[in-house]
Amino acid sequence: MSLSSTSSVSDMLPRVDADTALRRAEAIGACRDEALADRLYRRALSSRSEAQRVVWMYRAMDTVGPAVASVEGASPCRAGCSHCCHIPVLITAAEARALARASGAPLERSPAGGVQREPGESEESFFQRLDAQRQEAAANNRGEPCPFLGQDGLCGVYEARPSACRLYFSLENSPEPCDTGQGGRRVESVVRLDTLADAAAGAVILGRHQLVAEIRSFFPKRGPT
Numbered sequence: 001m002s003l004s005s006t007s008s009v010s011d012m013l014p015r016v017d018a019d020t021a022l023r024r025a026e027a028i029g030a031c032r033d034e035a036l037a038d039r040l041y042r043r044a045l046s047s048r049s050e051a052q053r054v055v056w057m058y059r060a061m062d063t064v065g066p067a068v069a070s071v072e073g074a075s076p077c078r079a080g081c082s083h084c085c086h087i088p089v090l091i092t093a094a095e096a097r098a099l100a101r102a103s104g105a106p107l108e109r110s111p112a113g114g115v116q117r118e119p120g121e122s123e124e125s126f127f128q129r130l131d132a133q134r135q136e137a138a139a140n141n142r143g144e145p146c147p148f149l150g151q152d153g154l155c156g157v158y159e160a161r162p163s164a165c166r167l168y169f170s171l172e173n174s175p176e177p178c179d180t181g182q183g184g185r186r187v188e189s190v191v192r193l194d195t196l197a198d199a200a201a202g203a204v205i206l207g208r209h210q211l212v213a214e215i216r217s218f219f220p221k222r223g224p225t
């Protein structure tokens, strides 16, 4: 495993250095049961229904968390810390449908700001549009909690949470860099585990032409649990 893009140096907060973060990522990678993840991804790919593909895909992605937990001090992420539930969370329509089934929350089928790869559109063009949507969502975000975040700081749909939530792990020394305390959370700038390969596997399993939108756009009417 490797690292995602690094953070701003102007935070004046205790940040992890690149060598330490890399060692943490490698230790996590060494602990992950890759063979199991591979089997589960193959099972997802061969599943006939969308619901089953999502279930097996999530099981494959859930091989990351135990690996992170098994390396002492590798990540400050813990239950009850919900900083990353206050930033934009992009999910696919298939994941949104699974979330709606699990939660009973009303699903907006034409979410604002949704992005979908057009027939014949290059991957590069699609990712540019997706990145623009991500940046716009980040710019508009005012630290509003995810509609599924409970008052207790715990995810109200933990078993059905989307892949973005299953694959997001900070490699910082502490949770402080996730929350600047300046009114808006900047979790996206922290050093985190690079799980792009898993995200790419998810795109293959669910289909490359999935509608992608912010979780708050798919579920605009759901209040905090």
Ligand code: SF4
Binding pocket: 084, 085, 086, 089, 146, 147, 148, 149, 150, 154, 155, 156, 157, 158, 161, 162, 165
């Ligand atoms: S689905 Fe759950 S884990 Fe994901 S952002 Fe919402 S509350 Fe947080």
